[in-house]
Amino acid sequence: MKRVMFVCKKNSARSQMAEAFAKRLGKDKISVTSSGLEGSQVNPYAIQAMSDIGIDISDQTSKALSDFQPQDFDVVISLCGCGINLPPEWLTQEVFEDWQLEDPAEKPEIFPQVRDDIQERVGNLIDKLSS
Structure with a gap:
């Protein structure tokens, strides 16, 4: 089972949504968590955007x-372009991707669009890791 880390600057929105999608879509296929370069709190707009689709x-x-x-992770996914700021040891895992998604915290009206993009990308990632 692949161990996946979704990372973003504050772990407040994009990485939280990715973690939730991966847990749902990758159940029994991957182990997943998320984190931020700095901790904060889950954005209420992220909570609402996910609630709107039943998560x-x-x-x-x-x-x-x-x-x-x-070393506890096989896959590291940066969602915000923060890969450049990650310590080097995080960049050398089996899979590293930097999705560079727009920050919905800057424009709350784009939360549904970003959420849907994350859902598609997480689904594709799980398919790739499962094959």
């Missing part, structure tokens, strides 16, 4: 990347 992330918490060890 509850209100119990998820923001976690700092420094609380994890890179």
Whole structure:
């Protein structure tokens, strides 16, 4: 089972949504968590965007990347272009991707669009890791 880390700057929106989709779509296929370069709290707009499609992330918490060890993960996905700021040991995992998704916290009206993009990308990632 592949171990996946979704990372973003604050672990408040994009990485939280990716974690939730991966847990749902990759159940029994991958192990997943998310973190941020710095911890914060889950954005209420992210909670609402996910609730709108029947996924509850209100119990998820923001976690700092420094609380994890890179060797514990096979796959590292940056959602915000923050890959350039990750410590080098996080960039050398079996799979590293930087999706560079727009920050919906800057424009809350794009939360549904970003959410849907994340769902598609997570589905594609799980398919790739499962084959």
